Amino acid sequence: MAENLFNKVWDLHKVKRLESGQDQLFIGLHLIHEVTSPQAFDMLRERGLKVLYPDRTFATVDHIVPTASQERPFGDQLAEEMMQALERNTAEHGIEFFGLHTEHQGIVHIIGPELGLTQPGMTIACGDSHTSTHGAFGSIGFGIGTSQIRDVLATQCMAISRPKVRKIDVSGSLSRGVYAKDIILKIIASLGVHGGIGYAYEYAGEAVRALSMEERMTICNMSIEGGARVGYVSPDQTSYEYVKGRRYAPQGESYDRAVEYWKSIASPEDAEYDDVFELDAGQLEPMVTWGINPGQAIGISEPTPRIASVDRGHREVAEKAYAHMGFNEGEPMQGKPIDIAFLGSCTNARISDLREAARYLQGKRVASSVKAFVVPGSRQVAKQAEAEGLPQIFADAGFEWRGAGCSMCLAMNPDKLEGRQLCASSSNRNFIGRQGSPTGRTVLMSPAMVAAAAVTGKIVDIREHL
Amino acid sequence: MQEQQISIQDIEGRGIPLRGNDIDTDQIIPARFMKRVTFDGLGEFAFYDHRYDDEGKPTKPHPLNDRRFKDGSILIVNSNFGCGSSREHAPQALARYGVRAIIGESFAEIFAGNCTAMGIPAISLPHHDIEEIMQTVEHDPATPITTHISDQVVSVGEHRYHFDLSPAYRNALLTGAWDSTSLMLANLEEIKATAARLPYISSFESVEVS
Known part of the structure; x- marks a missing residue:
């Protein structure tokens, strides 16, 4: 019985079984933004704790930024306060912040992959339910709440129970005018908005293999809308190529070693799953x-x-x-x-x-x-x-x-x-x-x-x- | 570090029956009330758009507006409660409203995780049990409800309903070991050992190139 990607990556990141019955899982990459992090930093302060691995957390600002004019201070005083809190917290704890003063600000789930921070075989957490997006690379991305952000800041870990894994096997190929968005909407319509509770979804099959990284991100992004906290695609050449040369990607010989690791955690053809759902992409319409x-x-x-x-x-x-x-x-x-x-x-x-x-x-x-x-x-x-x-x-x-x-x-x-x-x-x-x-x-x-x-x-x- | 000491045992109170499947966290706390850097005062905004009219008066028919349930502290819900956005503002708003335990058919995973991290038991019971409890409370809002964590039973008036918690989680609530930060920080050496064996930290640590 061959292990699927999810179980391999989980086991590699498992620190130990906790008294609560959950696993303590090491988080390789932590992304934060202005809405769900300020209270977490306050909780650290109240307890006199520090950020354990400040170089594994990256911040940006996305939810509250106006899009018509991004001049500071913002017209909305409350938004300005949230922005300042993030600036203060990242400066105080030595966390890299891709704010409005940089060329890399953007929606947190878009900049992670873009910067090469998101890589196959990582565990990723962010205080946002669409963290499942990062699974497109064959990483495991968890949306978390603020108390869990506190956990990740203080311990670089989260406490969580291991879900089951459902393979979503998408065969065939998409017709003209039908997109990745339509695949995921069809999956959610078929399995229901709570169909994924207790499961991680592995999107597989020839239709998924044929998708670009950006299209895979669209699918993984909406996993949570189907109740699955985690959604991912086992990495392949498309994934390795996308990461190559990006700002935080491993370079040169490091990149070669990385690809070796990425291949090692991919789901083999004969991987075992707790459940399988099949869908024919050729039958889909918008x-x-x-x-x-x-x-x-x-x-x-x-x-x-x-x-x-x-x-x-x-x-x-x-x-x-x-x-x-x-x-x-x-x-x-x-x-x-x-x-x-x-x-x-x-x-x-x-x-x-x-x-x-x-x-x-x-x-x-x-x-x-x-x-x-x-x-x-x-x-x-x-x-x-x-x-x-x-x-x-x-x-x-x-x-x-x-x-x-x-x-x-x-x-x-x-x-x-x-x-x-x-x-x-x-x-x-x-x-x-x-x-x-x-x-x-x-x-x-x-x-x-x-x-x-x-x-x-x-x-x-x-x-x-x- | 006081949180780690708090043991959660029997939670006694009156019920608030909140009917409906797939109630998402945007309903529990609309995003516009999240423009703040603390969780303070969120309680009054719980289910705001379901409770308040255009003039800002709590006139809409909703259990949280219903005087019969105003002393309730145990929320009773249907399936997939708390789906959607990961915002902990949702359970924080409920907690600040006065909710101390939630009993329902099922919970969205991130929401349940947030409740766990906050020490609010989110207890699952089958559909027919939930329906019976809701009807009991709707008929007599003063019905006393107690969630006994130790023997995994919810008592509602004369009726008793058994629920399952993992032995470890039950123990964690009872002993106060549900505070995950303290639990995990105690394993600092194991954390470092895990980091050291991860290829992307030990073998090909990413280097920032400008």
Whole structure:
């Protein structure tokens, strides 16, 4: 019985079994941001503790930064205070901080891979549920809460019980107009938003092998939306190549030794899993959400589900979803007018996402009824986009080009929905109120689908517009 | 380092029945209330958008607005409670509201981990038990509820419901050894030994190139 990647990496990082019954797991890379870390630093102070491995923690600022103007001090005093707290804490503890004074600021899950900090075979923790993103490299990324951030700062470890591992085997190949985002939305719709509780998901199969690192990140990113705290792809040549030459990547002979290690922790063909789920990528069509959680998603040609056909346990949430969204059961999602088009977030704001949207937008105009904006995931993504002339394409099409940050994914900054606005969004959560208005409505989709919705003013099937 | 001393044994109180599956942490504490550098005062914002009207008055129908449950300290929930964002602000807001234990069908993993780290037992019971407890409390909000950690039983009035905790976690709550920072820091030598055997630290430590 061959071990899968998850168990190999876990065993390598296991410090010992704790009295609480959990394992003490060493964390190779700790990423922090302004929202969930200040209380953790206060807890350290209260206990008179220091950061044990300050060179294994890296900070950036993303959630609260305005994207229209990033001038300091911020107009929002509370946001400014959070920013200052992070500056103080990182300076006091000797932690590298990729703030607004650097070229590397951006969404924490975008800058980790970009800087080469994220590498195969590592354990990674961050006070953000989308830390599963880093699993795209064959690392194990855990989203953690603030008390656990305190743990990682003080001990470079977290206390956690080992989950089971489910292989998600995606065969076939994607059709034109169907993307990584559609694969993960389909997986969540199939297994449910709590289907992954107690599991780590290993995404495998020929369709996953064919994906770029950025596409794999999109899939791993949304693992948590399916209840799986961890999602990963066993590393291969695509992963090794992506890491090579990046700022914090091993260089020269070190890189060769690294690749040896990375190969050693990969899941072999005959690896054992606690469960397997199979999906044919060839059967997929563009996905959209119709409800109030990411599991409430359908193919663009399907009608919204009948309440009577929904599992009994999910009916109440389905009813709540229809009431909130103002949609009816059994109707198409195509043709629904949108108010806002948001292209951004740790799910889909990498250079390949921007390129795909820009390719469609070339020579087109955003509908007059729609406000559209694009928020690059990091300053490096923005810089690359500028080198390729993308901001001009977006501007000519009527998209606002913004500074890097989390923006309207969670509206902890000035980017918010107003009233009952309907947003076509490339982000990860369609929870009620998520985008800043308690009555606002979110429809999740791929970046290309967002661009097409912006231009036509309504939800459409991108395949008919390519 | 006082936290490590606190033993969590029997938690007695009244219940707050909060119905609904998949209640995410954005509902428990909307992101706009996280713009602060402490957890202080979060209690009043728990379930804000479900409780407060446009004028900021707690007029919406919600268990936390219901006078019958205002003295409750044991939250009773359905499945996948606390899904979504990892924000510890969610259990912190509930704790500051006065919640000391949560009983539910199932919990999202990060949320449950946060509760564990905070010393708030998140106890799982089957659907029919939860339904029965909710109905009991809805019928008589004064019904006394006690979660006995030592014998793994929730008593609700005359009824008793058995739940499972790992022996080690149960012991940790009872002895106060649930504080993970203290537990793990005690293993400093093992931490260093683990770091030393990791190839990416010992064999090819990343070097920053400018």
